[in-house]
Amino acid sequence: MTSTFDRGLVWFRRDLRVADQAALHHALASCRQVWALFVFDTEILDPLLARGLVHDRRVEFIRASLVELSDALGHASVDGRAKLIVRHGLARTIVPQIAEALRVDAVFVNRDYEPGAVDRDREVAAALEAAGRALHDFKDQAVFEKDEVLTKGRTPFTVFTPYKRAWLARLAPPHVDPHPVERHGDRLAAVPDAIDRAVPSLEAMGFAKTNLADLDIPTGISGAHRLFDDFVDRIADYAEGRDHPARRGTSRLSVHLRFGTISIRALARCALDLARHAGHAKGAETWLSELIWRDFYFQILHHRPDLADGAAFKPRFDRIGWRSDAAGDEAFAAWCEGRTGYPLIDAAMAQINGTGFMHNRLRMITASFLSKDLGLDWRRGERYFAERLNDFDLSANNGGWQWASSSGCDAQPWFRIFNPVAQSERFDADGAFIRRHLPALAKLSNEAVHSPWLASATELRKAGVELGRDYPMPIVDHASARRATLDRYAVVRG
């Protein structure tokens, strides 16, 4: 095969794998020699350090995944000498510099839809172009992106079910076809000594080791495949098991989808395939729907970049007067630290604070609690999740928060307010999740564990719980908070 370019550079961002990687595939197919680069971007990392968040599991996850990616590039190259070039600094300037140092003709990337990333890529493309180089971008993160799935009137969908129908109807090769990279391994080039450097340590970048290694969050390409293999065996139970946080009912692949250690096309292909098998069909179809939600929120953000600046999807929800007094600040601190007095809320916050993960059902309940029980602006919770979630993704996080607070597209109706105790009794009936994350409540009965303030003095004494000492009293009364919320939300009527 003839090559269009002599030299190419693949700039990895949230696509940390070799197999079925669109930009890598296109670079290898069109260049005689190809190098690979990742930049720990200070534009993203410095704001975390400025907020004192030195223990960031995502930075550790990425670093471990890069080490594996570098080895995988070596294995994919014919002489075994290819590896990943890794830098720590401002991507906007480093990418054109490395392109210059390697004298490449073109840089290859997979598209990122977040407004900040779009702006960065525009600037990098301009700098490359000024030096006579091209930036080529490809779809890799989503199955369908931007305007690929539109209504009959050629407008973006804002309701999920018809979007899903149109998504499924449009699904055909090449959208889920793999991008083979193996056949051009001879084009992966060794890194010149002048450019080669060790992957920077966490400490060199200002970060510190986290508890990631003690959690069940395997990193890199191998970690993604381990989780997926484990999940495929359980997918038949997904539709039923996914709502119970104490069970291992979901895939836990979100952090891998966030950083691209596994291909979304490969997952969609597999889900479609399993959906055709009796026995797996319901679970696989339900799981595929969740992958479609991911595309749905990507395209929403693409069409509404103002959401990244805090706009409510439905502008009339910006009329709501949120609580902003000192008591509201204290309630927010209690929510963040898991001391609201509602066990399921506090156990969920212990999960996110201790592991960087939170189960989907709990994300919905804690988000609803923040906006509809505490009367706080959902953007405060959105920011907190953005800093803590390993899988943080602007489009899904914003979509989830606007769903729960009712301002989003296809959201929970504003007058529907989760009862945190009823949700707890329904989805953690035996309190297994609460007990796991709140050991102080471990000895309470299945009835009392959801609402300890209603337990008898004898039961509390027997379980070794003194309210106010071992566990807080509720910071709000749900019934009165509900009435206040219906009043607060009245401005969105009509």
Ligand SMILES: Cc1cc2nc3c(=O)[nH]c(=O)nc-3n(C[C@H](O)[C@H](O)[C@H](O)COP(=O)(O)OP(=O)(O)OC[C@H]3O[C@@H](n4cnc5c(N)ncnc54)[C@H](O)[C@@H]3O)c2cc1C
């Ligand atoms: C308030 C709130 C905030 C959220 N923030 C994020 C976020 O920052 N990043 C994120 O990836 N997901 C977010 N979600 C969606 C969802 O909670 C997580 O994707 C899911 O819990 C991840 O667990 P899993 O990988 O086991 O999911 P599974 O149930 O196995 O689902 C498979 C994959 O589908 C995707 N997915 C599932 N549900 C959704 C959804 N509702 N929206 C978009 N994609 C979805 C994820 O990539 C997930 O890994 C949020 C939801 C809410 C309600």
